[in-house]
Amino acid sequence: MSTTPAPGSGSAAAPPAASQREAQKARTRRALLDAALDLLEHQSLSSLGLREITRAVGVSPAAFYRHFRDVADLGVALVDEALDGLRIVIRAGLAERSTDEERIDHAVEAIADHVRAHPGHVRFLVRERHGGVAPVRRAIGAQLDRFAEEVAHVLAQDAESEGWSPEDLRMLAEIYVDHMVMTASSFLQAAQGEGPEEAAVARTARRQLRLVSLGRRHWTTAGERDG
Amino acid sequence: MSTTPAPGSGSAAAPPAASQREAQKARTRRALLDAALDLLEHQSLSSLGLREITRAVGVSPAAFYRHFRDVADLGVALVDEALDGLRIVIRAGLAERSTDEERIDHAVEAIADHVRAHPGHVRFLVRERHGGVAPVRRAIGAQLDRFAEEVAHVLAQDAESEGWSPEDLRMLAEIYVDHMVMTASSFLQAAQGEGPEEAAVARTARRQLRLVSLGRRHWTTAGERDG
DNA sequence: GGACTCAGTTAACAGTTGTGTGCTCAGCCG
DNA sequence: CGGCTGAGCACACAACTGTTAACTGAGTCC
CATH class of the missing domain: 1.10.357.10 (Tetracycline Repressor, domain 2)
Structure with missing residues (x-):
């Protein structure tokens, strides 16, 4: 499981006034991205399922739509x-x-x-x-x-x-x-x-x-x- | 729909004593390969389904196994x-x-x-x-x-x-x-x-x-x- | 503190998937 | 001719897919 931070986050990218609420939202968003990245080690994006991602994160499939329209x-x-x-x-x-x-x-x-x-x-x-x-x-x-x-x-x-x-x-x-x-x-x-x-x-x-x-x-x- | 012959078939590849029976087998095999190639224009192999291929060719899913173990x-x-x-x-x-x-x-x-x-x-x-x-x-x-x-x-x-x-x-x-x-x-x-x-x-x-x-x-x- | 927002939930929908079993029947061979 | 081989078939299986809808409840704002 890759828990490394996103590449861009090294120098810039200040936390934009994280109101505990959008902080949590950002956290699950990151979790989705990271889980997807992990799953993509052994397959390509066009075969990566939405449910597969949410299952890996531990959230419901419907939650995915709060963050992305699509895979x-x-x-x-x-x-x-x-x-x-x-x-x-x-x-x-x-x-x-x-x-x-x-x-x-x-x-x-x-x-x-x-x-x-x-x-x-x-x-x-x-x-x-x-x-x-x-x-x-x-x-x-x-x-x-x-x-x-x-x-x-x-x-x-x-x-x-x-x-x-x-x-x-x-x-x-x-x-x-x-x-x-x-x-x-x-x-x-x-x-x-x-x-x-x-x-x-x-x-x-x-x-x-x-x-x-x-x-x-x-x-x-x-x-x-x-x- | 690509009906172009296989790239290798230009010079070598003599027809190996095609006994009408294995000739037909070879034909559906080609059809499977060609159909797969067509379908792969808009997706990648890891998302290409076995049924998707057979459906495009017009044969039953089970027929696929007569030619390939897997996608x-x-x-x-x-x-x-x-x-x-x-x-x-x-x-x-x-x-x-x-x-x-x-x-x-x-x-x-x-x-x-x-x-x-x-x-x-x-x-x-x-x-x-x-x-x-x-x-x-x-x-x-x-x-x-x-x-x-x-x-x-x-x-x-x-x-x-x-x-x-x-x-x-x-x-x-x-x-x-x-x-x-x-x-x-x-x-x-x-x-x-x-x-x-x-x-x-x-x-x-x-x-x-x-x-x-x-x-x-x-x-x-x-x-x-x-x- | 009370109204409101909204990330995440549960439940259900209609399709789809890969794989297995037993069958048919055209083509081959003695 | 008669028996056999094997490509392709129909059908069934459980498991899975993306998407929608109504709901819950913690966090926010005035």
């Missing part, structure tokens, strides 16, 4: 939660470090930490990114899109990015974001004994990022054909 | 089908073309064609790669693993790969395989009006491959730190 609605709530955490971690890291080498090491380590701290949220994200529930899939897509835009913006401020078109920066950012998701997924598998161990995953991820970073350095001197 | 079992059958097709297409293309530019253009076009020809299979693959049904997830993982190994083997025969360790070749191959899956997924979204159009997806994919290819060319002259 899909709950899913969308989970998306926001899951990606807010990741964005904060990575963006802060990227902006500060100087050399490529440092940035790569830090980013990979940050991903590993995040996966260790919030495995449920990460699994949910990776699984439902292409999953069967349209609203959730769209929500994840939109969030990752926004994320890529931010990364592109950070990259634009590097000295190396001189002469890069916005389109190419965006393309590069998408490589990074996709790679991040894949790496997170690999860490997750490592954590539960499937596939290579965590150290090997980190090593491969670093090398891949280094190769991309190498391609980036030689891009403008070579590229610019193709329409 | 998960049917899923594994779909995995083999879906990846056999892709592997043949890509591997053939990669081995023949000479310059990077040609290979990239050809690979992206081959992916686009394959997605157009077998959207259901591709969607299934992308969706269930991280999906909630363990046997299917493992089957896809194993197949993609084998795929990456083959790509690494092809890459090893390039002149550019001199001095590359098997581990680094494998790392590079994984970039390519993951990128291929992501590209296929983007084409799929494009085909149904979500996200950028097909031409834009192809353009971005080509640029990304070009950047990776650039990193590859400068790898050995720069790399080889990190343990």
Whole structure:
């Protein structure tokens, strides 16, 4: 049972005048979200039943409707939660470090930490990114899109990015974001004994990022054909 | 309703002495697989019901057991089908073309064609790669693993790969395989009006491959730190 | 302290699900 | 031809699903 707090709740999110009443409401809401996350370890959202969730929490099925319209609605709530955490971690890291080498090491380590701290949220994200529930899939897509835009913006401020078109920066950012998701997924598998161990995953991820970073350095001197 | 043949059935797969009896059996088996694929357009495997499939085909629920033990079992059958097709297409293309530019253009076009020809299979693959049904997830993982190994083997025969360790070749191959899956997924979204159009997806994919290819060319002259 | 709000309850609704048993009858084989 | 095999059928089973309705009672507000 995951009793870890929601990823976003680390720094911001002040308790909004909790009048014992809405405090209790918030607690069961959290319980529903957490129970859903636990159940989603072994299935995907489109097969997760409303009753299944309420049973795990210990409330009646009807109580669910006081918090969410749908299971899909709950899913969308989970998306926001899951990606807010990741964005904060990575963006802060990227902006500060100087050399490529440092940035790569830090980013990979940050991903590993995040996966260790919030495995449920990460699994949910990776699984439902292409999953069967349209609203959730769209929500994840939109969030990752926004994320890529931010990364592109950070990259634009590097000295190396001189002469890069916005389109190419965006393309590069998408490589990074996709790679991040894949790496997170690999860490997750490592954590539960499937596939290579965590150290090997980190090593491969670093090398891949280094190769991309190498391609980036030689891009403008070579590229610019193709329409 | 997809009435397209299975991806693998293009070149090999001779009809194994179809005695009208097992021919009919094979036909309903196909019907079950196709119906499942259609239904999976709007949901994921872990929520796909056995009765749902048989109802779509027009046979009784009990008939299902003559062909598959489980819905998960049917899923594994779909995995083999879906990846056999892709592997043949890509591997053939990669081995023949000479310059990077040609290979990239050809690979992206081959992916686009394959997605157009077998959207259901591709969607299934992308969706269930991280999906909630363990046997299917493992089957896809194993197949993609084998795929990456083959790509690494092809890459090893390039002149550019001199001095590359098997581990680094494998790392590079994984970039390519993951990128291929992501590209296929983007084409799929494009085909149904979500996200950028097909031409834009192809353009971005080509640029990304070009950047990776650039990193590859400068790898050995720069790399080889990190343990 | 009395009216009110509203998170959570109980009970019932009509469908649905996976699985088992025994049957039928077209196709195969000697 | 006659016997056998086995794909598909009809039917029944208990268990489960999402959703609605009316109700309860603790917390809030004036």
